[in-house]
Amino acid sequence: MSGVKTLLAVGALLLATSSAAMAARTDLVLGVVLEPPHLDPTAGAAAAIDEIVYSNVFEGLTRIDETGTVQPALAESWTISDDEKVYTFKLHGGVKFHDGTTFDAEDVKFSLDRARAENSTNAQKALFSAIENVELVDPATVKVTLKQPQGAFLYNMGWGDAVIVAPESAETNKEKPVGTGPFRFADWARGSSITITRNPEYWGTPVALDKAEFRIIPDPAAATAAVLSGDVQAFPFFPAPEARAQLEADPRFKVTIGTTEGETILSINNKKPPFNNVKVRQAISYAIDRQAVIDGAMFGLGTPIGSHFAPHNPAYVDMTGAYPHDVEKAKALMHEAGLQDGIKVTLKLPPPQYARRGGEIIAAQLRKIGIDCEIVPVEWADWLQQVFKDKNFDLTIVSHTEPNDIDIYSRKDYYFGYDNPNFDKLIEELNITSDEAARKDLYGKAQKILSDDAVVGFLFELARMNVWDANIEGYWVNAPIQANDLTKVRWKQ
Amino acid sequence: MMPFLLKRIGTGAITLLLASIVVFAMLDVVPGDPARMMLGMNATEDAVQALREQMGLNQPLIMRYMSWLGGFLVGDLGRSYTYSVPVSQLVAERAVVSLPLALLALFLSTAIAIPVGLYSASHRGKAADTIAMGASQLGVAIPNFWFALLLVYVFAIALRLLPAGGFPGWTAGTWPALKALFLPAIALALPQAAILARVTRSALLDVLGEDFVRTARAKGLSRNTVLWRHALRNALIPVFTILGLQFSFLLAGTIIIENVFYLPGLGRLIFQAITQRDLIVVESVVMLLVATVIVVNLLVDLSYAAIDPRLRGT
Numbered sequence: 001m002s003g004v005k006t007l008l009a010v011g012a013l014l015l016a017t018s019s020a021a022m023a024a025r026t027d028l029v030l031g032v033v034l035e036p037p038h039l040d041p042t043a044g045a046a047a048a049i050d051e052i053v054y055s056n057v058f059e060g061l062t063r064i065d066e067t068g069t070v071q072p073a074l075a076e077s078w079t080i081s082d083d084e085k086v087y088t089f090k091l092h093g094g095v096k097f098h099d100g101t102t103f104d105a106e107d108v109k110f111s112l113d114r115a116r117a118e119n120s121t122n123a124q125k126a127l128f129s130a131i132e133n134v135e136l137v138d139p140a141t142v143k144v145t146l147k148q149p150q151g152a153f154l155y156n157m158g159w160g161d162a163v164i165v166a167p168e169s170a171e172t173n174k175e176k177p178v179g180t181g182p183f184r185f186a187d188w189a190r191g192s193s194i195t196i197t198r199n200p201e202y203w204g205t206p207v208a209l210d211k212a213e214f215r216i217i218p219d220p221a222a223a224t225a226a227v228l229s230g231d232v233q234a235f236p237f238f239p240a241p242e243a244r245a246q247l248e249a250d251p252r253f254k255v256t257i258g259t260t261e262g263e264t265i266l267s268i269n270n271k272k273p274p275f276n277n278v279k280v281r282q283a284i285s286y287a288i289d290r291q292a293v294i295d296g297a298m299f300g301l302g303t304p305i306g307s308h309f310a311p312h313n314p315a316y317v318d319m320t321g322a323y324p325h326d327v328e329k330a331k332a333l334m335h336e337a338g339l340q341d342g343i344k345v346t347l348k349l350p351p352p353q354y355a356r357r358g359g360e361i362i363a364a365q366l367r368k369i370g371i372d373c374e375i376v377p378v379e380w381a382d383w384l385q386q387v388f389k390d391k392n393f394d395l396t397i398v399s400h401t402e403p404n405d406i407d408i409y410s411r412k413d414y415y416f417g418y419d420n421p422n423f424d425k426l427i428e429e430l431n432i433t434s435d436e437a438a439r440k441d442l443y444g445k446a447q448k449i450l451s452d453d454a455v456v457g458f459l460f461e462l463a464r465m466n467v468w469d470a471n472i473e474g475y476w477v478n479a480p481i482q483a484n485d486l487t488k489v490r491w492k493q
Numbered sequence: 494m495m496p497f498l499l500k501r502i503g504t505g506a507i508t509l510l511l512a513s514i515v516v517f518a519m520l521d522v523v524p525g526d527p528a529r530m531m532l533g534m535n536a537t538e539d540a541v542q543a544l545r546e547q548m549g550l551n552q553p554l555i556m557r558y559m560s561w562l563g564g565f566l567v568g569d570l571g572r573s574y575t576y577s578v579p580v581s582q583l584v585a586e587r588a589v590v591s592l593p594l595a596l597l598a599l600f601l602s603t604a605i606a607i608p609v610g611l612y613s614a615s616h617r618g619k620a621a622d623t624i625a626m627g628a629s630q631l632g633v634a635i636p637n638f639w640f641a642l643l644l645v646y647v648f649a650i651a652l653r654l655l656p657a658g659g660f661p662g663w664t665a666g667t668w669p670a671l672k673a674l675f676l677p678a679i680a681l682a683l684p685q686a687a688i689l690a691r692v693t694r695s696a697l698l699d700v701l702g703e704d705f706v707r708t709a710r711a712k713g714l715s716r717n718t719v720l721w722r723h724a725l726r727n728a729l730i731p732v733f734t735i736l737g738l739q740f741s742f743l744l745a746g747t748i749i750i751e752n753v754f755y756l757p758g759l760g761r762l763i764f765q766a767i768t769q770r771d772l773i774v775v776e777s778v779v780m781l782l783v784a785t786v787i788v789v790n791l792l793v794d795l796s797y798a799a800i801d802p803r804l805r806g807t
Binding site: 035037038044045046118119120121122123124125126174175189190191192193215216217218219221222225226228229230231351379380381382384385386388389400402405408 | 524525526527529530531532533534535536537539540543544546547575576577578583586587642645646649650653656657658659660662752753754755756757758761762765768769770
């Protein structure tokens with residue numbers, strides 16, 4: 001008898017030690033380039049906020065998954081009325097905020113009303129503009145009535161700016177975010193790192209990681225050193241493409257190239273002569289050699305685009321053939337516009353590499369057709385003031401990183417000054433259409449109009465270079481929305 | 494001594510006040526709207542206006558200056574626009590990184606430079622002097638960020654002895670924190686040490702050529718006694734002047750090194766605050782640096798008096 005006991009004990013011990021040896025790591029240090037100003041995604045545009053809290057700490061009624069598709073989140077299901085104006089959301093039960101307060105329909109009403117209120121400081125207030133009112137049906141059901149049908153409403157509710165917050169913690173979310181997600185905010189050493197830990201009371205599938213630390217490393221050389229030394233085990237938006245070959249050759253890492261929602265464009269002030277002449281804009285489009293810009297400025301990372309749309313989107317139409325690189329044709333168009341003697345313009349460049357490096361190359365390309373660019377480097381704050389607000393510019397290079405943002409071309413008074421009633425009508429129609437096939441068709445037409453009008457010089461879709469430890473799985477390669485979703489990330493061994 | 498001290502404190506206070514006006518006025522004309530910066534390109538104009546109102550940016554300049562100055566006098570530095578936490582808390586969090594870093598670098602550079610300078614001066618023209626001065630020439634010429642990267646590649650990536658950057662915080666223990674500061678301190682210290690060693694050497698050589706040194710040698714004192722007791726003390730004034738300048742430089746000039754090692758120090762804070770137009774933080778940190786420079790200069794002046802009794806009367 002005692003022999004059996006001993007045997008059992010030894011067996012149990014063996015099992016325990018072997019499973020301990022098998023137990024995978026549950027901590028992770030990720031490098032991020034920018035430190036968020038605060039951690040409330042409903043009160044700031046910085047991608048750096050969403051790249052920490054989206055899906056991890058905060059959740060919305062819906063969420064956007066890795067393929068860019070809308071998935072249920074806090075809303076377990078929904079029904080849409082026949083006139084497509086009333087959305088009734090059925091909420092998950094048993095959901096608690098990290099501070100222990102219960103999540104229910106009141107929180108949904110509070111969050112949506114807060115975002116669209118008069119004194120709202122939501123950076124994407126336009127997402128909520130179609131909402132007429134939000135009604136509580138019962139604690140688990142909420143009814144949202146729209147002023148008119150809005151095709152993208154469920155998608156909009158999946159943005160980081162539309163996450164559900166509690167009235168008890170809304171005011172302090174900037175410093176101490178309280179959401180419903182699978183991770184809780186733990187610590188923020190300002191300037192250094194932000195740590196989140198597993199939420200043991202999570203209502204959904206629990207996460208594999210116990211702890212994740214986002215370490216802020218702005219300098220590309222420092223980022224390379226941090227990855228090589230093993231100080232960080234993941235860098236989802238790696239800032240040093242020049243180190244790609246070195247990292248790919250190292251078996252410790254897995255390097256992947258994903259897509260983003262960043263349409264990088266040579267923006268043109270459409271209101272300012274001679275750029276109000278479509279011929280001049282078309283000349284610019286012909287003069288640009290996109291691949292040369294991608295190779296020269298981005299070390300080959302990036303997908304050429306011919307209109308304002310992400311190539312990974314199902315509604316994408318390839319317009320890159322509309323204006324092939326053709327210097328002679330560009331010169332002819334300049335001649336037709338009466339500008340054969342050439343013009344002098346300014347090219348204002350914000351700090352990112354794609355603009356500063358890309359700008360030099362584009363200036364050289366435009367010089368060949370008689371457009372002499374004076375390069376003016378500007379800081380971001382300066383760019384927002386001079387270019388975006390005061391519209392005091394000729395040309396600039398910028399990446400529009402918001403998802404599905406082709407509608408910016410229909411905005412009144414937007415910085416590039418494009419005004420085409422046909423395009424506006426198309427976007428209005430798109431807004432009220434929810435049939436997928438019809439939407440796809442409208443998106444295609446919109447892309448074509450922008451290309452025909454050569455509104456701006458469409459350059460490329462920003463790529464994202466992911467560097468992860470080869471033993472980690474479950475992370476996003478593409479970024480259809482600004483996020484570092486860690487909900488499925490785990491160590492293989 | 495007392496009137497001297499009072500006079501210096503008085504000028505210091507006036508300098509601070511003038512600096513505050515200059516800083517405030519300069520930052521006001523810098524283009525860029527902190528509210529738009531926060532909310533980005535997609536934000537509607539009324540959301541930006543709502544935030545401006547919340548930040549108190551819609552008040553006239555003079556009102557903002559007076560309320561900031563008033564707060565400053567009672568120790569309330571206001572709230573950061575971007576981080577929305579008290580500026581004093583931000584500055585305190587960062588100062589516990591930058592101050593020890595600057596002190597460590599200062600200590601290292603002094604510990605290297607003074608012996609090298611002494612040795613070179615007393616072995617003037619010999620091989621050791623030539624080598625030391627050649628090395629210091631190199632130290633002056635090498636940019637510290639490049640040297641920092643070299644250190645990272647050797648000690649963090651190849652040897653894995655020290656972290657490549659970052660700061661675990663003092664709560665993680667004194668040793669891990671000091672380990673994190675070690676490479677940055679060396680990167681900062683070596684170029685400074687090179688300058689200081691050259692200054693020490695030439696100051697000593699000047700003194701060694703003076704009549705009283707010859708007299709001391711003539712009355713039978715050994716070379717070393719003369720060097721340590723008579724020459725060094727007299728050579729310290731230029732050395733202390735340089736040290737004072739270097740400390741201010743180390744504290745304010747760590748922006749590059751703090752970026753290379755991604756340390757959460759004052760240099761990073763001010764850099765980040767400028768790009769985000771977090772003007773209230775910029776103003777406070779600049780004022781803090783101005784105050785530090787004034788205090789360090791005062792200490793250097795006092796040290797002159799301690800070294801040379803002839804200066805005490807003034």
